[in-house]
Amino acid sequence: MPGAVHDFLFGYYPYIALSVFLLGSLLRFDREQYTWRSGSSQLLRRRMLRVGSNLFHIGILLLMVGHFVGLLTPSAVYHALGLTTSAKQILAMVAGGVFGTMCFIGLTMLVLRRLIDPRIRATSSPMDIAMLLLIYVQLILGLVTIPVSMHHLDGANMVKLADWAQHVVTLRPGAAAFLADVDWIFKLHIFLGLTIFLMFPFSRLVHIWSAPVWYLGRRYQVVRRRTPTAAPRSARPWV
Numbered sequence: 001m002p003g004a005v006h007d008f009l010f011g012y013y014p015y016i017a018l019s020v021f022l023l024g025s026l027l028r029f030d031r032e033q034y035t036w037r038s039g040s041s042q043l044l045r046r047r048m049l050r051v052g053s054n055l056f057h058i059g060i061l062l063l064m065v066g067h068f069v070g071l072l073t074p075s076a077v078y079h080a081l082g083l084t085t086s087a088k089q090i091l092a093m094v095a096g097g098v099f100g101t102m103c104f105i106g107l108t109m110l111v112l113r114r115l116i117d118p119r120i121r122a123t124s125s126p127m128d129i130a131m132l133l134l135i136y137v138q139l140i141l142g143l144v145t146i147p148v149s150m151h152h153l154d155g156a157n158m159v160k161l162a163d164w165a166q167h168v169v170t171l172r173p174g175a176a177a178f179l180a181d182v183d184w185i186f187k188l189h190i191f192l193g194l195t196i197f198l199m200f201p202f203s204r205l206v207h208i209w210s211a212p213v214w215y216l217g218r219r220y221q222v223v224r225r226r227t228p229t230a231a232p233r234s235a236r237p238w239v
Contacts, residue, residue, distance in 0.1 A: 024201025052109030059103025
């Protein structure tokens with residue numbers, strides 16, 4: 001890959017994608033709230049939805065948390081906890097394999113359901129199908145990185161990926177240099193991930209922002225037993 005293209009894709013493109021992700025989501029919420037929805041197709045067909053949706057959502061959420069913690073946690077932190085770089089990579093590979101497989105099974109069911117069922121296909125926009133397939137390819141690429149990582153269990157590549165991510169989020173220059181000699185499968189995985197962020201505000205994925213996280217900290221609802229009242233005169237038996 002030419003140096004200028006490499007520097008653009010991994011030095012400037014992340015900021016373009018993240019800026020569109022944040023500002024685009026804000027503008028859509030402000031101007032197009034009627035389109036701010038998940039677009040559920042449950043009423044059209046429930047078959048494969050519950051199992052597929054649960055597997056996909058649980059898997060993808062755990063993968064996102066794993067990526068966030070794994071990439072943005074400074075090495076000094078997990079070293080202080082007694083975790084070596086090699087052990088951290090093995091842990092990431094095992095967790096990624098389990099959660100990725102769970103997500104893959106669920107997403108495969110959702111993709112088949114979306115593409116095969118005529119009614120669901122007819123109500124799906126081109127963006128719905130494009131995003132679903134893009135996430136599917138991204139997930140497969142992520143699973144493919146696991147056997148590739150087995151060839152360098154010292155964790156050197158993982159450190160480079162973490163350094164790149166930490167330089168990007170802290171606005172430090174020279175982030176692209178950390179990926180110069182990283183395997184192409186990781187670069188493609190990163191590029192598709194950034195592209196998902198870029199397309200996020202224009203898809204139904206915006207409903208993620210509306211996840212009812214506040215519900216976990218809600219107050220308990222006080223429910224009292226209803227006090228029985230005297231029956232109306234018309235309902236009383238004759239004596």
